[in-house]
Amino acid sequence: MEERQDEQRMNCRIIDIHTHIYPVALARRAMEVTGHENDDFKKLPIRENLLARMREAGVDLSVNLPVVSKPQNQGEVNRFAKEAARKNIISFGGLHPDCENVIEELEKLKDMEMAGIKFHPPFQKVHLDDPKYEEMWRKINQLGFPVLIHMGTARIVRPYDLYPSGIRKILKFAPDIPIIMAHMGSFCMMKNPDEDLENLPENVFIDTAMSAELEEAGEFEKITRRFGTKRVLYGSDFPYGTQKAAIARIKDSSFTDSEKEDMLWRNAAKILKAVGKLPENIELQNFRKITIK
Numbered sequence: 001m002e003e004r005q006d007e008q009r010m011n012c013r014i015i016d017i018h019t020h021i022y023p024v025a026l027a028r029r030a031m032e033v034t035g036h037e038n039d040d041f042k043k044l045p046i047r048e049n050l051l052a053r054m055r056e057a058g059v060d061l062s063v064n065l066p067v068v069s070k071p072q073n074q075g076e077v078n079r080f081a082k083e084a085a086r087k088n089i090i091s092f093g094g095l096h097p098d099c100e101n102v103i104e105e106l107e108k109l110k111d112m113e114m115a116g117i118k119f120h121p122p123f124q125k126v127h128l129d130d131p132k133y134e135e136m137w138r139k140i141n142q143l144g145f146p147v148l149i150h151m152g153t154a155r156i157v158r159p160y161d162l163y164p165s166g167i168r169k170i171l172k173f174a175p176d177i178p179i180i181m182a183h184m185g186s187f188c189m190m191k192n193p194d195e196d197l198e199n200l201p202e203n204v205f206i207d208t209a210m211s212a213e214l215e216e217a218g219e220f221e222k223i224t225r226r227f228g229t230k231r232v233l234y235g236s237d238f239p240y241g242t243q244k245a246a247i248a249r250i251k252d253s254s255f256t257d258s259e260k261e262d263m264l265w266r267n268a269a270k271i272l273k274a275v276g277k278l279p280e281n282i283e284l285q286n287f288r289k290i291t292i293k
């Protein structure tokens with residue numbers, strides 16, 4: 001009960017741009033990467049559990065990001081993602097760049113009204129910045145899909161790991177769409193001395209996924225300050241990270257209330273509104289000024 005009152009006092013919208021849910025039959029297997037496959041049912045990455053965590057943390061809207069790890073799973077993964085969507089859970093489409101007819105698949109995802117496109121280079125085993133994907137990127141740009149990409153390593157270093165330097169190459173083919181670099185642009189998935197976030201255009205964003213779990217608070221503030229709070233999106237990476245911890249990371253920071261609001265929902269809301277995916281109960285205009293406790 002006390003928690004409920006807390007949420008009301010805070011009265012701030014929260015949009016989690018980075019979550020993963022799976023069909024019940026696959027949810028245990030999805031936890032194998034972290035050795036949590038034998039966890040209690042309540043902890044598994046299924047829709048009901050995400051909704052429960054959202055209620056506890058006061059999250060209004062979560063974005064589900066399906067990963068198509070093999071080209072042959074393209075249809076099935078997206079069918080589930082579409083079916084799993086609710087008014088407070090919206091789905092990006094997963095895309096494997098090597099699936100049989102990638103242009104056609106992109107059109108299908110548009111027809112399915114997916115909110116954006118998710119890539120995971122190390123799991124998909126693709127060099128996302130390879131010039132052979134030029135046509136794919138041009139099509140994504142033409143369809144206007146926001147794109148969210150897993151950046152850096154996935155626990156072990158792989159040749160496919162993507163860093164901001166790779167995003168600079170992709171931008172040549174996809175200059176107009178929002179590109180969201182997950183995991184603080186790779187900096188919580190490996191510090192790479194040759195990489196930086198300098199001189200990336202306005203349409204490139206970072207999300208906070210796993211920062212609370214893997215990064216010092218000071219590091220988070222440093223990166224955010226340099227990159228700009230208008231281009232940082234709250235993301236938890238549920239079930240691998242927790243929504244509450246990721247919210248606390250932003251709330252406990254030294255940014256202003258307005259900057260915290262930008263990161264917790266407003267930046268994401270603008271991206272989703274542009275593709276007609278912002279639910280009606282989340283108003284961008286006329287949203288009254290709030291105080292974040």
Ligand SMILES: [Zn+2]
Nearest residue numbers: 018020209237
């Ligand atoms: Zn993730």
